[in-house]
Amino acid sequence: MATDIFKKRRIHMVLFFAVFTGLYVFFSQQLNFNSATAFTQIPSGFAWLGANFWPNYTTTAPEFLLNIIRVLLRTVIIAVASTTTASAFALIAAVFGSNKTGIHWTIKYIVRIIAMVFRNIPLIAWALILLFSFRQNEFTGFLALFFGTFGYLTRSFTEIIDESGDGVIEALKSTGATYFQIVFQGVFPMISSQLVSWVLFMIESNIRESALVGMLTGTGIGQMFNFFFSGFRYPMAGMVLLFIIITVIGLEMLSNKIRRLLL
Amino acid sequence: MNQAITLKGTSQVAIRVQTNKSGKIKVRKLDKSRMWTRVLIYSLIAITVYAFVTMNFGTMTLEVALPTFFANLQRIFLQPRLSHRVEWAALIDQLTITLGLAVLGTLIGAVVSFFFALLAARNLSHPKVSQTVRAIMSFIRAIPAILWVLIFALAMGLGSEAAVVGIVFQGIAFLTKAYSETIEEIDHGVIEALKASGATWWQIVFQAVLPSCLTALISWSFLRLETNFGHAVAVGAAAGAGGIGFQLMLSGNMQMDMHEVGVIVYLLLGVSVVFELVSMKLREKLLVKS
């Protein structure tokens, strides 16, 4: 028996490495991907980065720094607004889409399919589609982040409700509570800290995604980075990047602190 | 202020009941967790309201934008078709390129992350090493994937290498965190038993750690593949690295052909949904196992 398990395990491992190598070789050929070049150039990439992106005296002008902060703050605000709005819609969708609190199976499936479509259309595609109708402005950026976030959070919230609602739903139902009483008095209090944790996570992630969205929608920090970057003003682009890093790490630390407070 | 009135229980012990200003009995207690949840939710709502009030709509008016948006959605989702400019074979080639960027980025990312995760896992590594690795990872994670690609494209020249390396970097930060948490969940006894039998560090890694959490690692990597696919599309579009993202830009931004965009969107949707379904199945398998 014991030898069988080890044998099975060895076969699994061999199979795993075979699939791994196969995929690697196949796609390397398809892409003309030269592994040696890729790995050996990473250090020189960083060297280039250090040489060109290093902020210099032109980038420390107070007006310039204030401008970065202003644009970055604006980006954070839009990302927060987008995530918050999406979470509100996602929570409603999740209540109707969950196995535990869903009303009817048709609604459940409709909710799940809509959420699946929304989260699986890449952000870049959303940005492009929206760009044609809504043009280059903040609102377009807001919407681009909104759709994907809605799809993603609907799935997460549905799973949370499915996992944690059981006993409480039964208990409140047995007291004669109505559907909405059960949802508000039982389900929401049970899942609140997990919900908040996900919302914080999505805010962090959306602020990073803002860089990409901003490049296309011509707003926020993405546009600012792109402006300096494509204008070959690398030290300034480097300064913008530095501020992005500080902001994202700062927010990550802040949301970790909030998560601990909410336990 | 909180007054205290007393009610008599049958057990003769007084119950201290708190009342609020208007003399009503309180039943909630604003503990730390509830208070901060409330503070957070109100702040988020306040920021959202502020954002809407001050939102820059540019030259767009909703009366014009909404009808065109829905018309476009209709063309994309209900009338997808290719124009004479693009052939199916070429489109599939481009999809393969994007898929390749995502897969290579995930494979390389997975290997590199595995070794970083060993260093970051508290049960295998030295606390100081673990902390250093974690700090580096949160730095790497803070830089958006698209910026990694743009930077490496400049430093290494535009090509699949820059795109893959760019995708790998953001992925490493995510996977190292996920992997190290998985490794930390391994039963302590397994590692101890091997240590007691005189196994070396590398023997422990390959005889105990890797086999016992391989499925979990694959599951996380698949989750990352989903994200990396999105990045690979974006890289093609925004950094001009080719692939289906580039075609999306061409069809959309240059040709303004929404029907063609529709075909591409359906292709992307199809691939992502397949990834998601596989990754869901993997997670179910994991749950059954544990």
Added chain:
Amino acid sequence: MLQLQQVSKTYDNGKTALQDISFKVSKGDFVSIIGPSGAGKSTLLRTINQMIPVSDGQILFHEDDVTRANRKKLRTVRRRMGMIFQHYNLVTRMTAVENVLHGRLGYKSTISGVMGRYTEEEKKKAFELLGQVGLEEFVYTRCDQLSGGQKQRVGIARALMQEPELILCDEPIASLDPKSSKVVMDYLKSIAKDMGITCLVNLHQVDVAMDYSDRIIGVSGGKVLFDGPPSELTPEILSEIYKSEDLLV
């Protein structure tokens, strides 16, 4: 007050949980239902307040047939039946007194229930009930900070808050240590004796059932094998009830 007539339950997957179950319970009775796990005890209890609909048969609560009640009727029936669970099923992030007040939800309009607005009388009653189950010092404690026995007492207070005529207890002491078990069982017994509230208790500890019950119903394989006072429960009948479990062991 409660009468089951030929109740049967077959699940969608074809598994038969209950077969032709009939019995009557009167006011103030303390009735234990015993039987091996998987015998259908839990299903039986849940058909009474229609958490699980029956496939066949009638359940009369006073004069009403519970199995045919519409949504509105069901609500008024459910609020007259308290329920206590093995895993307490409290909203752990709320205070003890808030959980007790949940027992009033069946009487409130949807909107005031959703907002958690209760009258002063209701609140006073909730505090008094917590006093009755000996939790005076824990009224404002969040339920995830209570011990198992304390949680179950909050569960009892929540059930009493409904002003029920009947309390259904699904394995109330299965997750508790012997000392807390005794406290909880003593409370349930006094509820039946002093307040005249009927208790229907699923138990898998036969000795506890013998000590506390006026009457024992033995269930096995979805059928009633015994129905009578504890004194008539002979070792032969017991081994008959638990036969299937012995075979498994």
